[in-house]
Amino acid sequence: TASSGIDSESYPTVDPNIALQGQCVIVCDAAIPYKRNPLASANQRNKKIAFSVMRSSDIGMPATRGGSPAVIIFDSILLNDGNSYDSSRCHFSPSRNGVYSLEFRIFKRYNRNDLVVALMVNGNAVLTSFADGNLANHELASNGALLRLASGDRVWLEILEGALDGGWKYSTFSGYLLYED
Template sequence: MAHATLFPIALLGCLCLGLASGQTRTGDSDLTVELSELRVLVKGMEAKLNDSSTKDGDLEARLNATEQQVEKLQTEVQRLGKENQEGPKVAFSASLAASGEARLKHSDASPNLVYKRIFTNTGNAYDSNTGSFTAPLKGLYFFSFSTFGYHNVLSGAILTKNGEYMVSSYDPPATGDTGDTGGNSVILQLEAGEKVTMTLWKNSEVFDNLNGHTTFSGFLLFPL
């Protein structure tokens, strides 16, 4: 911008030198007219340069403001990402038999199925002593389970919320049947302290071994 400001001054100097060397019209009146015209030209050019400088300044101010807004947005995204990473983590997955084989009848489940082989229990919301999942906070939770009935038996299980039936699997006995697998899943809204458990249909049974046929899993989708 400094070089642009010097330009009209240099132009005026060059033209004045030209006038002094006789390269303009003769006579004092002609010289006066010429100098007046040059002064008007220089003032006009300076006005344009000043206007351009003002516009450049406004543009720079707007750019600076935009950069500040972008920085604020980046800071907010980083904060939200950190909060999400540090948010509650609740997930569990387990199967019925921790070793050997387990064949449980309705009369053996008192009253819940207790899954002993723990694959994961992040947040420790599942109790392997009682078979109950207790919601640590209000939120939406996803649950799934699988059941296996060995030979010609009634098999299946019921997922309950605070003892109330929610969803189930059910497979009646059939002649010549060697085994059946069932399962189901559900999304439940739970308050902190509410319990989800698995129980058997009356006169039904399930089988499991280290192949993990009969399972129970769940996790927090998001808090409310």
């Protein structure tokens, strides 16, 4: 227009039936095939792997015996999506290759002994954690990491020194698939 200084002849006429004047419209062609991963594997791509277990009783409470590590037994499953936590063997075994987030918190028995806990992967200590026994009090030994695991790997927790207090529902072990390889 003459008052705005814009040459109206250089712009196309606007159809009065269009309600989106001056707005950007994005058009997608939904007929493009999904090539990277066939749609047939959509169920596998959406399958979730996550677990969280807890120690809720003192029955069979592990402690180191003569320097031998003791596997921590978790007696309550809070979540087991993908059924990758095996409660009979007390270990997590992922069904798919990928990067997993794993974390644990183990409640130390009320005494003057240290508590040392290790996260084991296929028999090797990958992480350790420590709760000081200098004072007779409760503390948590906790740690966590992102780890690349292969299908069939076995992951569990061992007490290397000391004892846990199991009856308070404070000791937990959790993990989930962050992304698949």
